[in-house]
Amino acid sequence: MRKVYLDHSATTPVHPEVLEAMLPYYKEKFGNPSSIHEYGKVAKVALEEAREKVAKLFNCSPYEIYFTSGGTESDNLAIKGVAFANKKKGKHIIISSVEHHAVLESCKFLKKEGYEITYLPVDQYGFVDPFDLKKNIKDDTILVSIMHVNNETGTIQPIEELVRIAKEKGVYFHTDAVQSAGKIPIDVGKLPVDLASISAHKIYGPKGVGAIYIRKGTRIIPLSHGGHHERSRRAGTENIPGIVGLGEAVEMVLKDMDKHNKHLKNLTETFFKKLKETVKDIQLNGHPEKRIPSTLNISFKGVEGESIILSLDMKGVAVASGSACTSGSLEPSHVLSAMRIEPAVAQSSIRFSFGRENVIDDVDYTLSVLPEIIERLRSMSPIYAQSKK
Amino acid sequence: MHSLSKGKPTSARKTVVVAMSGGVDSSLSAYLLKEKGYNVIGITLKLWDYKDVGGDLFKDGRCCSVESMNDARHICGQISSPHYVFDLKEEFKKKVIENFVNEYEKGRTPNPCIVCNTEIKWKILWEKAKKLGADFIATGHYATIEYDNRRKRYLLLKGKDPTRDQSYALWGLSQENLAVTLFPLGELTKKRTRELAYKYNLKTASKKESQEICFIPDDDYPRFIREWEKGQGTGVKEGPIYNLMGERIGTHKGIPFYTIGQRRGLDIAFGKPLYVLKIEPEKNALWVGEDKDLLKKTFYVSNLSWISIQNLEDKLECEIKIRYSHKPKKGEISRLTERNVLVKFESPERAITPGQSAVFYRGDEVLGGGIIDYVED
Numbered sequence: 001m002r003k004v005y006l007d008h009s010a011t012t013p014v015h016p017e018v019l020e021a022m023l024p025y026y027k028e029k030f031g032n033p034s035s036i037h038e039y040g041k042v043a044k045v046a047l048e049e050a051r052e053k054v055a056k057l058f059n060c061s062p063y064e065i066y067f068t069s070g071g072t073e074s075d076n077l078a079i080k081g082v083a084f085a086n087k088k089k090g091k092h093i094i095i096s097s098v099e100h101h102a103v104l105e106s107c108k109f110l111k112k113e114g115y116e117i118t119y120l121p122v123d124q125y126g127f128v129d130p131f132d133l134k135k136n137i138k139d140d141t142i143l144v145s146i147m148h149v150n151n152e153t154g155t156i157q158p159i160e161e162l163v164r165i166a167k168e169k170g171v172y173f174h175t176d177a178v179q180s181a182g183k184i185p186i187d188v189g190k191l192p193v194d195l196a197s198i199s200a201h202k203i204y205g206p207k208g209v210g211a212i213y214i215r216k217g218t219r220i221i222p223l224s225h226g227g228h229h230e231r232s233r234r235a236g237t238e239n240i241p242g243i244v245g246l247g248e249a250v251e252m253v254l255k256d257m258d259k260h261n262k263h264l265k266n267l268t269e270t271f272f273k274k275l276k277e278t279v280k281d282i283q284l285n286g287h288p289e290k291r292i293p294s295t296l297n298i299s300f301k302g303v304e305g306e307s308i309i310l311s312l313d314m315k316g317v318a319v320a321s322g323s324a325c326t327s328g329s330l331e332p333s334h335v336l337s338a339m340r341i342e343p344a345v346a347q348s349s350i351r352f353s354f355g356r357e358n359v360i361d362d363v364d365y366t367l368s369v370l371p372e373i374i375e376r377l378r379s380m381s382p383i384y385a386q387s388k389k
Numbered sequence: 390m391h392s393l394s395k396g397k398p399t400s401a402r403k404t405v406v407v408a409m410s411g412g413v414d415s416s417l418s419a420y421l422l423k424e425k426g427y428n429v430i431g432i433t434l435k436l437w438d439y440k441d442v443g444g445d446l447f448k449d450g451r452c453c454s455v456e457s458m459n460d461a462r463h464i465c466g467q468i469s470s471p472h473y474v475f476d477l478k479e480e481f482k483k484k485v486i487e488n489f490v491n492e493y494e495k496g497r498t499p500n501p502c503i504v505c506n507t508e509i510k511w512k513i514l515w516e517k518a519k520k521l522g523a524d525f526i527a528t529g530h531y532a533t534i535e536y537d538n539r540r541k542r543y544l545l546l547k548g549k550d551p552t553r554d555q556s557y558a559l560w561g562l563s564q565e566n567l568a569v570t571l572f573p574l575g576e577l578t579k580k581r582t583r584e585l586a587y588k589y590n591l592k593t594a595s596k597k598e599s600q601e602i603c604f605i606p607d608d609d610y611p612r613f614i615r616e617w618e619k620g621q622g623t624g625v626k627e628g629p630i631y632n633l634m635g636e637r638i639g640t641h642k643g644i645p646f647y648t649i650g651q652r653r654g655l656d657i658a659f660g661k662p663l664y665v666l667k668i669e670p671e672k673n674a675l676w677v678g679e680d681k682d683l684l685k686k687t688f689y690v691s692n693l694s695w696i697s698i699q700n701l702e703d704k705l706e707c708e709i710k711i712r713y714s715h716k717p718k719k720g721e722i723s724r725l726t727e728r729n730v731l732v733k734f735e736s737p738e739r740a741i742t743p744g745q746s747a748v749f750y751r752g753d754e755v756l757g758g759g760i761i762d763y764v765e766d
Contacts, residue, residue, distance in 0.1 A: 304520075306475075306517075307517070307520040310471070310473050310521055311520070311521060311522070313471060313473075314430075314471055314521070314522075376520075376522075377520055380519065380520055
């Protein structure tokens, strides 16, 4: 059976060149970068080279990059680190209602600690209205956190205006850039966020490593204490092979971003066009144009998304509903709910996220099995039958 | 197509969904079906969260814990079958847990596993299984299904291991259910199941038995009911305890905490041990007496479901089982209405309990069953 992986928003395969670059740091170059000797120096050089590579992603100084264990840790550090460091100024934080759980749950935790959280609504595309942000910033607001590209829909949040508003009011701005990194530019010169989170395994790097951009001068305190690693902002011996992999992955995705975006755009556009021709009653969620080229979130009227995912899996095609989760939660996605998509439609949604190794044959194969699955499931669906009467 | 008397067509590439709790029984079931050439899909049901049911978070081996799901997933990895988790928490709460609490509030003693079988596994799980293209549903129950050509009915029979027979919990299965159900362990003893699980190197071979009620991980059902009621904003009220002379001799902690035949928790000093004889929710009262007072013969059963017979026309001699651990005893069932029968044991039985299932057997064959409604004094 052919296998087609269309869940790159969940994770990506490590690129062979990335893996190749990492391997020496598991073997002969195994040193601890804090050590004085030759072994330590070799590791330290690799660490700082990787930092420079990641800095290019943000067009920032390498000293503004801190390595973490991934997107979740970066989000936690940004939210809690800023909250704890600035509590004398205030305890109010503003986020959007379509954030990743790493942000949502960090804020939920802070709420228990006495912080006040404002959740900004979004429109049908998932966009935050700048006016809403403006009117919600108060004297005690210390942080705004709004994601760059949504993980479920692929919609690009126009954060420029939001960042400008926060800056004017002297409020820190964090963005979860896990899904935008490597797909659209994040130049902190033009897009002056104060903090941004990224993850290696979404850009063909290894799992368990990520980074956070922290603008110089940002008041933040560490969440893990120990040695003076990462300039005392993140204690713990650095995951050198992982960090090298992240550096390599960033370099790779930056190098041929346009070429790959064109390729991805071709795949997703072909897929959606042909799908519309063969399957009726489908809807694309999120903004039709302001989106990264790799991701499509599509609702199939009258069918549970879960049944589609499992049926496709048995045909070798890997897709997802909202976010990666094996527990099979049937709660409608908080993102689609916030976009005021009705629960039945939200539950019928599937995320197809393409990656650079996908080819047009993958599109064809998926289209050769998907319409049949939808037809079979719809024939068993009383809701769909009713709506057709 | 189902003309053979035992089992169902084993033709290759028939798809079966196996309900996998992560225990040894369902693990071996999945393995055996795969061996027979079925296209196996393992499904673990997520029925509750620890945060909803309370109890000890750190005990393992409980079904619905992450470890159990991972175990089921591991077994499916071993047999190269897909494994998925269905989250049926909401449905389970509505159909099983709320029924469980309501029954106790009414002074009855429910069998939640039986409700779960008919309302969750053979209803919602099966509906979802069909969407995956399943032809059959299988579980690790110790029971057997046969097709009787003469009567043109599927029969539910006791499992071959008399100490393990689980046919009692399956009386609610309809003919449609039985037609699509496989019980791969029906012919095995529990001992043999473990032996085979070891032989086939199944990770779950040595796993200990699951507890009586899956959503009460600490087996402390009064604790569960107390916390549940608190969460619902209702409450449990104390009330009077009477003896058979109608004298008030004590105070109970709330009727959900008692079941017929129970001795613990009465806190009454009396020459002989006292037992709960009757629970009267209308008066919020308990009636207690001696052990011999628990012996009764006649009771009414409702919510009937018939298996080997289409209906009860008049009356029938059979054996009746009144709780999971009860050995079926001889008696007579007679028709009252379409949905009610009167049951008379030949000799009195101890602690016939409203809310529990009564299952009617003829030898190994399940005639049908229902729920005990009312016991005659």
